[in-house]
Amino acid sequence: MTTNTAIKTLIKDESLPLAWLDMDRLEKNIAQLKTMASPLKIRIASKSIRCRYVIEELLNNHSDIFQGILAFHPEEAEWLASHGLKDIVVGYPYLRWFDQQTSIKKEWDEITFMVDRREHLEVIDNMAKRLKTKINICFDIDLSTSHFGIYFGVYRSSLKNEAILKDRLEFLKQCQHLRLKGVMGYEAQIAGVGDNNPFKKILNPIIKLLKKSSMKQVIKKRIAMTKLCESYGHQLAFVNGGGTGSLHFTKKDPSVTELAAGSGLYAPLLFDYYEDFHFESAAGFALEVTRQSVDKTFTAAGGGYIASGSIGQDKSPRPMNDEEIKLDINEGCGEVQTPLHTSKNLSFGEAVLFRHAKAGELCERFNQLTIIHNNKLIKKPTYRGENQCFL
Numbered sequence: 219m220t221t222n223t224a225i226k227t228l229i230k231d232e233s234l235p236l237a238w239l240d241m242d243r244l245e246k247n248i249a250q251l252k253t254m255a256s257p258l259k260i261r262i263a264s265k266s267i268r269c270r271y272v273i274e275e276l277l278n279n280h281s282d283i284f285q286g287i288l289a290f291h292p293e294e295a296e297w298l299a300s301h302g303l304k305d306i307v308v309g310y311p312y313l314r315w316f317d318q319q320t321s322i323k324k325e326w327d328e329i330t331f332m333v334d335r336r337e338h339l340e341v342i343d344n345m346a347k348r349l350k351t352k353i354n355i356c357f358d359i360d361l362s363t364s365h366f367g368i369y370f371g372v373y374r375s376s377l378k379n380e381a382i383l384k385d386r387l388e389f390l391k392q393c394q395h396l397r398l399k400g401v402m403g404y405e406a407q408i409a410g411v412g413d414n415n416p417f418k419k420i421l422n423p424i425i426k427l428l429k430k431s432s433m434k435q436v437i438k439k440r441i442a443m444t445k446l447c448e449s450y451g452h453q454l455a456f457v458n459g460g461g462t463g464s465l466h467f468t469k470k471d472p473s474v475t476e477l478a479a480g481s482g483l484y485a486p487l488l489f490d491y492y493e494d495f496h497f498e499s500a501a502g503f504a505l506e507v508t509r510q511s512v513d514k515t516f517t518a519a520g521g522g523y524i525a526s527g528s529i530g531q532d533k534s535p536r537p538m539n540d541e542e543i544k545l546d547i548n549e550g551c552g553e554v555q556t557p558l559h560t561s562k563n564l565s566f567g568e569a570v571l572f573r574h575a576k577a578g579e580l581c582e583r584f585n586q587l588t589i590i591h592n593n594k595l596i597k598k599p600t601y602r603g604e605n606q607c608f609l
């Protein structure tokens with residue numbers, strides 16, 4: 219496997235900062251995802267990749283593992299479909315975008331849009347009626363659970379129980395231009411929450427317990443909600459569930475026909491914090507050492523690429539050999555400069571490798587990924603590098 223030293227040697231003449239992706243490590247992560255997901259296939263969560271070339275490579279070279287895309291915006295889905303990509307589910311609902319459409323696009327044949335409220339159904343049906351077409355939709359069912367009064371989950375979908383889903387299924391009867399193609403039930407509290415987070419040591423055992431107890435409820439609910447859709451005569455093409463952190467659990471749900479994952483491919487810092495599996499750090503960025511203020515303290519250019527979500531130390535990027543190079547507690551990763559404390563003797567112009575806390579967000583900071591493959595560098599544009607910015 220490519221070592222960090224080899225990566226630094228390979229990029230020694232490149233201009234910095236740059237974002238890198240190592241194909242050797244990516245292949246290891248693909249194999250790990252396969253083990254976790256098999257026999258089900260994985261729909262690629264594009265938000266965690268944000269590079270069209272990588273998505274295409276995964277779908278073309280690993281069609282036994284990956285099938286379809288879970289996109290995060292209708293415009294993104296259209297753009298991917300315009301490049302020939304197929305079977306795209308937009309994972310989150312939108313409203314205005316549908317009002318703004320003035321003509322049918324052939325790309326929509328490949329796209330399924332997410333809904334959970336009557337308002338979502340109404341706005342898409344109105345558009346489809348106006349444009350005289352049919353649109354594929356998918357229900358996002360909420361899989362948050364409750365344990366002795368503790369809410370364990372996320373606040374996204376309104377489809378919290380069978381009565382609410384029934385209401386939407388009744389309403390759907392009036393929506394003549396919609397076709398219910400699938401159901402998605404993402405157990406965010408299991409898939410997206412680490413249970414071995416060094417920044418949340420007190421919480422880890424509680425999270426572990428909550429996850430265990432949540433799993434049973436999740437499976438029961440997803441089965442019941444799926445059955446309810448089918449009882450209305452809908453023939454579902456897919457029932458999607460899971461994320462990187464839950465593949466091995468979600469595949470056991472007999473109602474699930476496919477899984478979703480993305481983060482395990484690049485394997486950012488937050489995915490180190492799960493007890494059940496290990497991924498290789500396949501992507502990161504490199505900053506240039508530009509200054510030395512005092513003895514044992516250097517400064518690198520760039521670096522302030524903090525991850526989204528609740529604010530915390532675990533959302534900061536970190537140098538890859540962080541035993542030897544530490545961030546400054548007061549300054550952290552700075553807007554344009556990042557101080558580094560180290561007993562190592564860094565040289566000016568030297569590259570320091572970092573990892574991001576989240577996967578795809580890295581690509582929003584760089585126009586291209588520098589891909590390391592067979593000891594060579596290949597440059598491929600990120601979404602941003604293709605002038606695509608969706609959220």
Ligand SMILES: Cc1ncc(COP(=O)(O)O)c(C=O)c1O
Pocket residue numbers: 263266288309404409410460461462463478479480481482577
């Ligand atoms: C709907 C949905 N499915 C699946 C995932 C899992 O993605 P990943 O494997 O990148 O964590 C997410 C992540 O937030 C999501 O929102």
